[in-house]
Amino acid sequence: MKYFTKEAKIGLIGIIAIVIFFMGLNFLRGINLFKNSNSYYIEFADIKGLAKSSPVFANGYKTGVVSDIIYNYKNPGHVLIEISVDENMRIPKGTEARLVTGMLGGCDLHLDLAFKSNECYSIGDTIKGKDEVGLMDKAGDMVPQMEQILGKVDTLLTTLNTLVANPNIPEILQDAKHITENLNESSKQLNILMKNDLPKLTGKLNTVGDNVITLTENINQLNLQATMSKVDTTLNYVQLMTEKMNRTDNSLGLLLNDSALYNNLSNTAGNANNLLIDLKENPKRYVHFSLFGRKE
Secondary structure, eight states: OOSOOHHHHHHHHHHHHHHHHHHHHHHHTTOOTTSOEEEEEEEESOOTTOOTTOEEEETTEEEEEEEEEEEOTTSTTOEEEEEEEETTOOOBTTOEEEEEEOTTSOEEEEEEOOTTOOOBOOTTOEEEEEOOOOHHHHHHHHHHHHHHHHHHHHHHHHHHHHHHTOTTHHHHHHHHHHHHHHHHHHHHHHHHIIIIIHHHHHHHHHHHHHHHHHHHHHHHHSOHHHHHHHHHHHHHHHHHHHHHHHSSSSHHHHHHHOHHHHHHHHHHHHHHHHHHHHHHHOGGGTOOOOSSOOOO
16 A cells, blocks of 8 residues: 555554653663663562662662562562663672662662672572661651750750840959959069069079079088087087086085085185175274374
């Protein structure tokens, strides 16, 4: 038939539009219909909102997409994920798959390849899934702690508002200002003292120290042993003299210790005193002066 009928053209255009729509949809989903891929399976207990067509990364490189998600109704709590990766991709045994939650939502699947393994999974094998706490999950766990912190912050702000509203605060600040000014003035005076008076005082202390050193050297130069020997000799003489004074076998000891001698000396002194008094009162009785001789 040389020419298509109008209905045939409409039908052909519709089929082409459906094919283009299907290919565009898969393209937007990251599925390349013209590129061969291999399928593997991963089992998780919680897929954290993972959706079909979510990217699959291997060491940060996008190597495939999630092609299907199957819930295991016979074994609740287990979700089977089918991934399609590039046909040239070989997944070593020991590789683990983990789900990473994004900051703005969504979830990506990451493959941690076991480079040390020489064996690889066969197409259609099941890879071990690893449940990991993502950043958003950790943030969710931190919410109760944040609520406690916010409560404490609120209490702190209330206390600060009460403190700021205290009418005594301006006076306290004014007093603090005066104290600061006094401290500044004291600091200036201390600086002047350190700059002017302290060097003089240090010089005097150095002079005193030098004098003490000189005195110490002079003392060291003295013959202390000879001096102490002389002092000991003098003390021995004093002790000997004291002992003699306490004995009665010498004049000084008799004078100090013999009461009879003391009484005799006392009586002699008394008689001499009486004699002097009588001599003074009656000098003619003892002395006669005459220019022409003695009269009878």
